[in-house]
Amino acid sequence: MTTAAPQKYRQELRRSLSLWGNLSLVVSAVTPATGAFIIAPVLFGLNGTGAALTFVIAAVLGFALAYCWAELGAAYPIAGGDYSFIARILGRGPGFVSLVLSGPVQAILIPAVVALGMAEYLSVIINLDANILGAIIILLGTVVAIFGVRLSAVAVGALLIVELLAVVLVTVLGFVNSQRPISVLFSPEVFAADGSASPLTFGAIIAGLAVASFAYNGFQGALVFSEETKGGGRNIALAVFVALGVAVACEVLPVAAALLGSPSLTELSHADRPWQYFLTSIGGETFNTIVSLGIAVAVLNAVIALMPFFARILYSSGRDMAWPEPVSKLVSTVHPRFETPWVATIIIGVGGAIMILFTDIATLTTWIGAVLAVEFILVALSAIVSRIRNPELKRPYRMPLWPAAPVVAIVMAVAVLTQQNPADLAVAGGLVVLSVLYYVFYLRPRRATHMILLDPPDGEDEDERAPRERTLQP
Incomplete structure (x- = not known):
């Protein structure tokens, strides 16, 4: 008696990325x-001299999650990222909640933050409203993303050098021009406009973790490019850890340097553009202009990289029929020549450009922080439940000391949520409620034809793959 081969996704995306291209x-x-x-x-502004310490604590949460993403991403090499394994482990309902939070929501909000930030640095030479300039930037990034993930990898690889040089430059400047001892970083204070200081509370540090976690967010992107990466699941796990390590170094060191090297911590905390205050105070207006342009080029790299990242999540959701059939077919359309999800890319680019026109960085940042905390809990729960329900699943990478990492991640993420602004919690909660309602009233009655979860497409190291967990029936 023969057994029918399991259904798999077709390999539509071009498998052209090396490990370093993925990275x-x-x-x-x-x-x-x-x-x-x-x-x-x-x-x-929020945590004063505690900003660097907040980033260090957020790194603990980041590494706890990295173990979860590395194990689950290696076991489920599918372009959808988080929702692809959450739906297969916790069920399609939680999976759809994850899809909305990690897909359309972040796809619109995060590139908008990046483009707006770049526009602010370009304002030193371009006299144009930052929101309009940000919309133009994100649309240009959309065009580059359509031409192919390999082209994007080449472009961002070149710009990544500029990006890292900008980070190194301001770090060196801060430490060389240090105005105070490093001990101030371990006795954190916040500053009022009149210059008076008060100790930073533990609750404020926990609340700041949402913002710091947003700064690290994206290191799990290796999962999203897994269908286009050569070499198998262990390469995906390695990419997760390397990316997080780079992120931690690039956040903690320059932030610490700015806190040590700024002439006035009060001015730094309350400046509309803290880095431009820092650069001007050290080298003058011309120096600020030159370095600000370098920073703008570095941030452009992020715009180019984020577009294909989120487009693949949206593409995967269409392939899984998570939306009404016409919408699903549209967003899963692959360009016949460039082999990229070009419609999904355009949707994200246009949506982000529209979002930019009506919001500001601070609002977007706090919204995203609350959304990420919910997503972190779903990821960590999946890392626990997967081992319990499917101990026989082939795992190219297994986290050590399970379940320590996912438990730490859940505790920290819950703590972060308890300290968020009620308005930000309302945004995150509202998105979860809307996702659940859509799943219950639209997807669940159509379970035979919608939210269909197949096995990964054929690729390299196919002989090392084990049977996948079957979709849980809610």
């Missing part, structure tokens, strides 16, 4: 320059 895209999607130059300034 160049993922490290750029982590956006070291964005974290340091766009997101960190939010923490200067």
Whole structure:
């Protein structure tokens, strides 16, 4: 008696990325320059000299999650990222919640933050409204992403050098021009506008973890490019850890350098553009202009990298029929020549450009922080439940000391949620509720034809793959 071969996705995306090509895209999607130059300034205002310490604590959460992503991503090499394994482990309902949070929501919000930040640095030479300039930037990034993931990898690989040089430059400047002892970083204070200081509370540090985690977010992007990466699941796991390590170094060091090297911590905390205050105070207006342009080029790298990152999640959701049939077919359309999900890329680019026109960086950053905390809990739960329900699953990478990492991640993510602004919690909660309602009233009655989860497409190291977990029936 013969057994029917399991259904698999067709290999539609071009498998052309080496490990280092994947890493160049993922490290750029982590956006070291964005974290340091766009997101960190939010923490200067919120946590004062505790900004660097907040990034260090967030790194603990990051590494706990990295173990989860490395194991699950290696076991499920599918372009959808988080929702692909969450749906197969926790069920299609939680999987769809993850899809909405890690896909369309972040796909619209995160590139908008990056493009807006780049526009602010370009303002030193371009006299144009930052929101309009940001919309133009994100549309240009969309065009580059359509031409192919390999082209994107080449482009971001070149720009990544500029990005890392910008981070190194400001780090060196801060430490060389240090105004105070390093001990101030371990006795964190916040500053009022009149210059008075008060100790930073533990609750404020926990609340700031949402912002710091956003700065690290993206290192799990190796999973999203897994169908286009050569070499198998262990390469995906390795890329996750390398990308996070780069992100931590590129956030902690320049932030610490700015806190030590700024002439006035009060001015740094309350400046509309803290890094430009820092650069001007050290080298003058001309120096600020030159370095700001370098930072803008570095941030452009993030825009180019983020577009294909999120487009593949949306593409995967269409392939799984997560939306009404016409929409699913549209977003899963692959360009016949470039072999990229070009329709999904355009949708993300246009949506992000529209979002930019009506919001600001601070609002977007705090929204994303709350959304990420919910996503982290789903990922960590999956890492626990997968081992319990499917101990026989082939895992090219297995995290050590299981379940320590996912438990730490859940505890920290819950703590972060308890300290968020009620308005930000309302945004995250509202998105979860809407996702659940859509699943219950639209997807679940159509379970035979929608949210269909197949096995990974054929690729290299196919003989090492084990049977996948079957989809849980909610």
